[in-house]
Amino acid sequence: MDIGLLGQYLANGVMLGTMYALVAVGFTLFFGVLDVIKFSHGDVLMIGAFTGFTTYLGIVAIGIENPWVALVAVLVVSIATTAALGALIARYLVLPLKSAPPLNILLITLMLGTALREGVRLFYPDGSNPKAFPALLPTASLELGSFSLRADSVILVSAGIAVIIGLNLLINRTRLGLAIRAVAQDEETAKIMGINYTMIVLVTFAIGSGAAAFAGIMNGLYYNEVNFGMGLLLGLIGFSAAIIGGLGNIYGAILGGFLFAGLQTVGAVALPFASAYKDVFAFGVVIALMAWKPTGLIAERSSDRV
Amino acid sequence: MKDDVMKTPIPVSLPPLATGLIAVAACAIFGWLFLLAESEVAVLGLVLLAVLAGWGAQKTGLSATLGTAMHQHSGAMNGAIVASLLAVIALLGTEHFPLLMLSTMLLYLVAALGLNVQFGLTGMVNFAGAAFFGIGAYTSAVLTTHTAVPPLLILLAGGLIAALIGALLIVPVVRTAGHYSAVVTIAFGVLFKTFLEVNEVLGGPQGLMVGSMNVFGWDFNNGPVLMGHEMSFYVNYALLSSGLAILAFALTRRLERSWLGLALDSVRLDETASACFGINVVRAKVLAFTYGNILAGIAGALYGMMISFIAPNSFTFSDSLLMVSIVLLGGLGSLWGSALAAVIVVLVPEKLQILQEYRFLLFSVLVIAMLLFRPQGLLPRGVRSYFPGGRAQR
Amino acid sequence: MSEVLLEFEGLAKSFGGVRALDGLDMRVKRGEILGLIGPNGSGKTTSFNVVTGIYTPTSGRVRFDGRDITGLGARKVYEAGIARTFQRSRLCLDLSIFDNVMIGNHARVNNGLWFNLMNRRGLRREVEDGYARARELVAGFSADLADRMFAPVGALPMIERRRIEICRALVSAPKLLLLDEPSAGMTHDETAQLMDDILAVRDRMGDLSIVIIEHEMGVIERLTDHCVVLSYGRKISEGSYAAIAADPEVQTAYLGVD
Ligand SMILES: Nc1ncnc2c1ncn2[C@@H]1O[C@H](COP(=O)(O)OP(=O)(O)OP(=O)(O)O)[C@@H](O)[C@H]1O
Ligand SMILES: [Mg+2]
Numbered sequence: 001m002d003i004g005l006l007g008q009y010l011a012n013g014v015m016l017g018t019m020y021a022l023v024a025v026g027f028t029l030f031f032g033v034l035d036v037i038k039f040s041h042g043d044v045l046m047i048g049a050f051t052g053f054t055t056y057l058g059i060v061a062i063g064i065e066n067p068w069v070a071l072v073a074v075l076v077v078s079i080a081t082t083a084a085l086g087a088l089i090a091r092y093l094v095l096p097l098k099s100a101p102p103l104n105i106l107l108i109t110l111m112l113g114t115a116l117r118e119g120v121r122l123f124y125p126d127g128s129n130p131k132a133f134p135a136l137l138p139t140a141s142l143e144l145g146s147f148s149l150r151a152d153s154v155i156l157v158s159a160g161i162a163v164i165i166g167l168n169l170l171i172n173r174t175r176l177g178l179a180i181r182a183v184a185q186d187e188e189t190a191k192i193m194g195i196n197y198t199m200i201v202l203v204t205f206a207i208g209s210g211a212a213a214f215a216g217i218m219n220g221l222y223y224n225e226v227n228f229g230m231g232l233l234l235g236l237i238g239f240s241a242a243i244i245g246g247l248g249n250i251y252g253a254i255l256g257g258f259l260f261a262g263l264q265t266v267g268a269v270a271l272p273f274a275s276a277y278k279d280v281f282a283f284g285v286v287i288a289l290m291a292w293k294p295t296g297l298i299a300e301r302s303s304d305r306v
Numbered sequence: 307m308k309d310d311v312m313k314t315p316i317p318v319s320l321p322p323l324a325t326g327l328i329a330v331a332a333c334a335i336f337g338w339l340f341l342l343a344e345s346e347v348a349v350l351g352l353v354l355l356a357v358l359a360g361w362g363a364q365k366t367g368l369s370a371t372l373g374t375a376m377h378q379h380s381g382a383m384n385g386a387i388v389a390s391l392l393a394v395i396a397l398l399g400t401e402h403f404p405l406l407m408l409s410t411m412l413l414y415l416v417a418a419l420g421l422n423v424q425f426g427l428t429g430m431v432n433f434a435g436a437a438f439f440g441i442g443a444y445t446s447a448v449l450t451t452h453t454a455v456p457p458l459l460i461l462l463a464g465g466l467i468a469a470l471i472g473a474l475l476i477v478p479v480v481r482t483a484g485h486y487s488a489v490v491t492i493a494f495g496v497l498f499k500t501f502l503e504v505n506e507v508l509g510g511p512q513g514l515m516v517g518s519m520n521v522f523g524w525d526f527n528n529g530p531v532l533m534g535h536e537m538s539f540y541v542n543y544a545l546l547s548s549g550l551a552i553l554a555f556a557l558t559r560r561l562e563r564s565w566l567g568l569a570l571d572s573v574r575l576d577e578t579a580s581a582c583f584g585i586n587v588v589r590a591k592v593l594a595f596t597y598g599n600i601l602a603g604i605a606g607a608l609y610g611m612m613i614s615f616i617a618p619n620s621f622t623f624s625d626s627l628l629m630v631s632i633v634l635l636g637g638l639g640s641l642w643g644s645a646l647a648a649v650i651v652v653l654v655p656e657k658l659q660i661l662q663e664y665r666f667l668l669f670s671v672l673v674i675a676m677l678l679f680r681p682q683g684l685l686p687r688g689v690r691s692y693f694p695g696g697r698a699q700r
Numbered sequence: 701m702s703e704v705l706l707e708f709e710g711l712a713k714s715f716g717g718v719r720a721l722d723g724l725d726m727r728v729k730r731g732e733i734l735g736l737i738g739p740n741g742s743g744k745t746t747s748f749n750v751v752t753g754i755y756t757p758t759s760g761r762v763r764f765d766g767r768d769i770t771g772l773g774a775r776k777v778y779e780a781g782i783a784r785t786f787q788r789s790r791l792c793l794d795l796s797i798f799d800n801v802m803i804g805n806h807a808r809v810n811n812g813l814w815f816n817l818m819n820r821r822g823l824r825r826e827v828e829d830g831y832a833r834a835r836e837l838v839a840g841f842s843a844d845l846a847d848r849m850f851a852p853v854g855a856l857p858m859i860e861r862r863r864i865e866i867c868r869a870l871v872s873a874p875k876l877l878l879l880d881e882p883s884a885g886m887t888h889d890e891t892a893q894l895m896d897d898i899l900a901v902r903d904r905m906g907d908l909s910i911v912i913i914e915h916e917m918g919v920i921e922r923l924t925d926h927c928v929v930l931s932y933g934r935k936i937s938e939g940s941y942a943a944i945a946a947d948p949e950v951q952t953a954y955l956g957v958d
Contacts, residue, residue, distance in 0.1 A: 037485040093674070100681060103431060106485055107634065108677045110433075111670040114627055118667035232623065236492055243489050277504060283497040290478035290490050557817060564816035564823060565802075565809045568795075572803045575792040581774035582752055582784060583868065584807035593813070689796045689850055692827045693820075 004147035013258075013265040015153060015222060018160035021257030022215035023238025024245065025167055026208030028253040031242070032184040033204045036094055036105040040113035041212055042235015044082055044089070047116055048213025049133075049226040050124060052078035056134055071136040078217055079210040086209025087202040095201065113235065121228040130227040133220035156218050163214055167207070168250060180204055184248070212238075233279075240286045246298030255297070260286070325368070326375030326383050334390030338397050340657065341404035349657045373688075376642075380694035388552060395544045396532065405540035407656045409612055412547035413605040415648040416554045418632040419641060420601030423558060425630070426639035426687075427567060428594035429574030430479065431488045434495035435629035438468045438599045440621030441498075442606025443516070444508060447616055450517025457520045461550075461607045468603025469596045480591045483577065495623050502618035513617025516610040519546065526611070543612045550608065554601055558641055561597070563692050570594055571639075571690075624666050631669045635676055637683020646685055702766060705730045705909050706751070706782075706876055711760035712933070713746055720746040722933035723760070728876070733902065733910045735920040735941070738930030739954055744913045745787055746933075748878050752784055753777040765875060779807055783869035784878035787913075789861050789885075793854035797845060797864055800853050801834040804868035837867045840904065841897050859890040863897065870901065870908075879912040883919060895919055917945070929953070 023045060030038045055077040059070045093112060097104050121127045137152035171177040182190040183200045191197050219234065220226045241260045245252025260282060267281035289297075336356065343349045363369040376383050398404050417439050424430045432438075442464030449460045478490045503511050519526035519542065526542040561567050572580040573590045581587055610616050632651050636643025655665035676683065706728040713721040720743045728734050736744050749755045751762055753774040761770045769777055783804065791800050802809075809826055810816070816823060831849070839846035841863040845856075853864060862882055869877055882898070883891040902908055914920050920927060921941045929937040929944050931953040937944045944950050 037488070093678070096678060100677075102484055103429070103488070104677050104681065106431075106488055107630070108674055110627065111631075111673045111677075114624065114666055114670035115674065118664070118670065122664060122667060233496070236489075236496055239489055240493060243486060247485075277501075280497050280501045280504070283493040283500075286493050287475065287478055287490055287497075290482060290486060294478065294481040294486060560817050560820075565806070565811055565826070566813070566816045568799055568802060569806060569811070571795060571799070572792060572806075575794065576790050578754060578774075579786065579790040580803070582754070582778060583804050584775050584778040584872070585803070586775060586811075689852055690799055691850070693824060 004145045007144070007147040009265050009269055011149065011153060013261045015157055015261075016264060017258035017261035018157050018164070019215050019218055019222075019234070019257075020237050020241050020260050021164055021254040022160060022211050022218070023234055024241035024253035024257045025164065025250060026212050027239055027242035028245070028248055028250055029171075029180075029204050029208040031247045032250075033180060033201055034090075034094065034098070036098075036102065037239070038089065038094060038109045038205070039106055039235065039239065040089060040109040040116060041208070041238060042231035042233070043113035043116040044085055044209050044231070045212040045216040045219075045234055046120065046226070046228065046231030047085060047216075048078045048082040048209075049216035049220045049230065050120055050131075050228075051081045052213070052217045052220065053131055053133060053226055056136075067134075067136045070134070074136070075214070075217060079213045082213035082216075083206035083210040086205040086212075089209075090202050090205035091198075094205075095198065113231070117228055117232065124228070127228055130225045133224050133226050135221070135224060137221060152221065156222060160214070160218055163211060164254060167211060170207070171250060176203065237282075240283070243296055244286060244289055246296035249298050252296060252298040322371050322375040323379045323382060325371050326379065327386050329368075329372055329375075330383065330386040330390055334394055337390075338394050340653070341394070341398060341408060342401065343657065346658060346660065353654060353658075377691070377694070388548075391548050392545075395541060395548065398544075399532070399535065399537045399541065400529075402538045402540055405538050405544045406612070407653055409540060409543045409547040410609065410656075411648050411652040412544075412551040413609045413612075414629065414632065414652050415551050415645055416547075416605035417602040418629055418636075418644045418648055419554050419558045420598030420605075421629055422598075422633045422636075422639065422641065422644050423561065423570070423601075424594050424598040425633055426637075427562060427570040427574060428591060429483075430591060430595060431484075431630070432491045432595070432598060433488060433623070433626050433630065434491040434498065435598075435602055436621045436623070436625035437495045437498040438472060438602035439606035439609065439625075439629075440502070440616075440618075441468045441471055442603035442608075443610030443616045443621070444502070444514065445603070446607040446610040447514040447516040448508075450611065451515060457517070457611065458522075460611075461604050464607025464610075465600035465604035468599045468606070472595060472599035476592055476595060479595060480588055492623070495626050499618050499622055502621070509617070511618060513615060513619075516614050516616060518614065519543065519608065519611045521546070540612075543608070547608060547612075550604065554605075555641060555645075558601075562639070562641070563690060566590075566593065567690065628666070628669060631673045634673050635669075635684055637686045640683055640685050640687035643683050643685035643687065647683075703729055705765060706911075707763040708747070708751075709761045709763070711747065711750060711762065712758045713743075713750055713755055714758050719933050721750065721757070721760075724930070724933065724935055726928050726935060726938075728909055728911055729926075731907055731909055732925040733912065733923050735924035735927040736911055736913045736930065737915070737917075737920060737927060737944075738936075742930040742953075743933040744930055745880055747930075748784060748880055748911075748913070751777065751878065752782060778872075778874075781875035782878065783872060783874040783876075785862070785865045785869055785880055785882060787880040787884060789858070789865060791853050791861055791865055791868070794852060796850045796852055797838065797856075798831065798834055798849040800864055801838065801867050801871050802830055804871040805830055805833070807872055834867070834871060837871055838864070840901065841867065858885045859894060862886065862894060866898070866901070870905070873905070875907070875909065877908060877910045879910060881913050881915065883914060883916055891916060891919060895923055898923065917941075921945075 023041065026041050027037065030036060052074040055074045056070055059073050064070060089112065093108050094105055097108060135152070137155050139150060139152055141148045141150040171180060179195050179200050182193065182195055183197060187197065219230065237260055241256030242253045244259060245256030263282040263285050264278045267278035271277055271281060336352070340352045343352055395405065395408070417435055421432055421435050424432045445464040445467045446460050449455050449463060450457065455463065475490060475494055479487045482490065502508055508514060527539055529536045529539045530541055569585050569590050572585055573587050577587055628651060632644055632647040635650065636647035651669055655661045661668060704727050708724050708726040711721050711724040712719065724747060738744055750757045753772050753776065756771040761768060763769065764780055764782065767780065769780055792803070809830065835846050835849055838849065842860065845860055845863065853861060882894055886894065902910065912923060924941060927938060927941055927944045928935055929950050936953055937947045937950045
């Protein structure tokens with residue numbers, strides 16, 4: 001195989017890995033503060049992408065042509081909407097079930113995901129068909145032999161990595177991050193220390209969901225398409241990545257995201273029979289990994305005290 | 307004297323039994339009318355009636371009386387329920403579509419009973435119920451078209467293959483709990499459907515034809531003749547599905563009311579403590595997982611033969627969620643609850659075509675409400691009584 | 701038959717950097733009630749968890765009834781004859797009293813698939829036997845509870861739950877009973893009642909040995925034949941209650957002065 005093609009796969013893998021890591025980080029944040037899985041995360045991402053798409057239509061309708069303005073508007077509106085949605089889910093579905101069996105939260109958010117997905121399919125105008133997402137980024141490309149590096153890809157990956165680094169700094173270097181980590185460590189002690197527990201949980205859900213919206217827009221820009229079902233697969237991939245990495249660990253989530261992207265890319269390149277099996281392969285490996293290391297590569301801190 | 311649970315017969319009084327039998331008959335008539343109802347208005351009216359009746363039964367204490375009847379006269383009540391099921395099938399006679407719906411509902415119930423053992427009793431979530439159902443269906447498609455295996459054996463093969471493929475997941479599912487095993491089954495469910503879509507041998511997205519059922523030379527494509535009238539060929543499937551559902555129900559009931567059922571409960575509620583009291587946690591989980599997958603596989607195999615054409619789109623993640631919804635709506639561990647919920651989840655949208663399109667949305671919202679406001683389900687499971695009537699209640 | 705039933709030899713268990721047990725040596729004689737005391741976090745519960753096979757020790761050995769049971773796994777340890785209660789009550793709240801007690805009897809019933817699904821007559825006999833046994837045991841603690849064997853446990857007050865937990869541990873007739881703070885969450889009077897119950901049980905089951913973890917010194921004084929005091933995972937003192945109560949090292953450990 002020539003170098004150019006290899007580079008192409010590599011670039012593709014990095015792009016996917018960034019997207020997956022952004023989703024996985026959300027799962028890990030929620031698990032960190034509340035020990036819960038919010039499975040609607042992928043569908044919240046889809047809502048983010050659709051909000052972005054709708055915003056774009058609105059921008060065009062009021063006659064603004066500049067793609068950068070449109071991009072900023074799309075990002076701001078979509079992230080804000082999704083963050084609010086995330087906080088609402090935490091407030092009205094997750095927190096009320098905190099003392100119920102932990103699986104109930106997984107179930108209720110799974111069902112919410114279905115409701116969001118179906119809601120868009122049924123009630124968004126022509127929602128059951130894919131929508132062409134506008135190319136808002138410059139598409140110029142740099143040709144190196146058979147390898148072409150497109151400007152939009154570079155921008156997307158850099159922006160995605162910047163968001164991940166930003167999130168990491170937020171969690172590890174700010175007062176807010178300190179409060180989040182305190183809640184994640186020990187809810188009771190955090191409360192005693194005067195941290196507004198509910199507020200921190202809502203903020204964390206807002207941040208994680210905002211990151212998902214960003215990933216959703218990235219996805220739309222990269223594939224030039226959004227559809228109502230996009231969140232299911234991305235959510236599952238993000239969930240798998242977070243679990244492989246070891247839940248509750250932000251580096252684990254990033255590792256898991258890139259690992260999954262790597263698996264898919266390898267699956268597409270190396271499998272003799274058509275790249276159609278790439279997802280089958282990737283999920284097969286996830287299942288095998290879970291059999292080998294049931295609580296992920298970076299083990300979750302054990303919580304079952306006897 | 308009052309402490310011997312098993313031997314002291316609780317004083318028999320007629321009213322609960324009589325009430326119970328009348329209620330069963332009423333349900334049968336209702337079911338018949340409901341399955342036959344043509345117009346949306348009629349269906350809607352009947353649904354409303356059922357909701358009102360359920361609410362009224364709660365308020366007037368009728369449901370408590372019915373519980374007593376089921377408990378004290380389980381033989382008579384169960385017999386009456388089976389008899390009315392058969393009566394409804396006979397009455398539907400020539401009606402293809404209602405019979406098909408009834409059979410579909412019964413087969414979903416079989417799968418849901420399996421899921422209930424996994425999830426409701428043992429606490430192992432399985433979000434790939436539709437996948438195991440689909441494995442059964444694809445098994446019967448391949449075996450009916452390419453081999454001469456007797457179709458009755460194909461049903462068993464469907465269960466067996468589902469259990470075998472399930473065995474591939476056993477290590478990760480048994481070694482993990484909660485969200486970890488959830489991700490394994492979700493991944494498997496999605497993997498299964500993707501695999502079917504890209505696999506040309508299994509027909510890709512278009513799917514496969516399935517041969518019909520055949521019991522000892524009787525081809526299910528022929529309508530049986532009752533007193534000179536030829537009935538719909540779906541009567542065959544309705545009868546076989548009923549038989550399967552009754553068998554699955556009885557077996558699951560026995561499982562629940564045994565030491566094994568107690569072990570499954572204990573594993574669900576506290577794995578560590580279970581191990582400290584000598585319960586073999588791995589065995590319990592393997593048993594529950596395999597049991598559930600076998601039921602789903604068998605039900606799926608018959609379902610495939612009945613609808614004679616299957617495609618990956620019938621076995622999606624959303625369908626798996628629908629099966630989980632049946633278990634949750636009915637009540638975890640509650641077998642009658644699963645039966646009631648199967649009726650609601652499968653029949654209502656089939657009858658109300660306007661709802662058909664909205665059913666995933668409808669039931670996901672319903673389950674959300676249920677988890678928030680009535681987590682024990684529509685017909686909550688009671689305290690275990692090992693034998694019918696064998697429970698001193700004070 | 702040796703006089704020693706349970707023996708720890710240099711038992712150690714670390715969690716990350718925390719040394720919960722740090723080279724513990726200890727013996728429990730047949731038929732005795734041993735009190736295990738020590739400040740919070742001194743490793744008492746951890747020692748139970750290591751014995752019962754929930755944790756494998758980092759180093760050291762556990763011998764029980766002449767056998768090395770180190771790292772045997774919870775199920776095997778139970779079958780060897782050790783039953784326990786938990787510091788935080790771990791009953792199955794949704795299940796009936798009968799069911800909860802029968803969970804403890806699990807090793808003595810037939811768990812065969814065919815037997816449970818098909819042999820209804822055999823199962824019925826076992827259920828009746830189990831019921832008689834469980835009821836008798838529960839009646840030993842409270843006649844009132846014994847009349848409500850099919851009531852869910854979740855509706856009962858703490859003291860009744862503790863009693864049922866002890867019944868669950870006793871129903872299999874173990875050789876050694878480990879009680880982890882049975883008085884936790886109960887009033888003074890209730891604690892006194894429960895201790896009477898425990899003494900009565902010991903009288904009924906002659907050869908039962910008991911290790912009890914307790915913070916209430918009154919309980920320890922009344923119940924135990926011998927005491928072991930832990931601090932930071934090590935044994936700092938042992939002897940009769942009077943002896944350890946007078947030990948200055950024990951007093952400093954409890955008061956936290958150096
Ligand atoms: N599963 C675990 N993971 C990490 N650390 C643990 C674990 N179990 C116990 N520890 C630590 O080991 C030490 C001993 O704990 P242990 O529960 O044995 O104390 P204890 O003597 O029973 O205290 P208490 O009187 O409060 O019950 C403590 O510092 C505790 O934090
Ligand atoms: Mg303790």
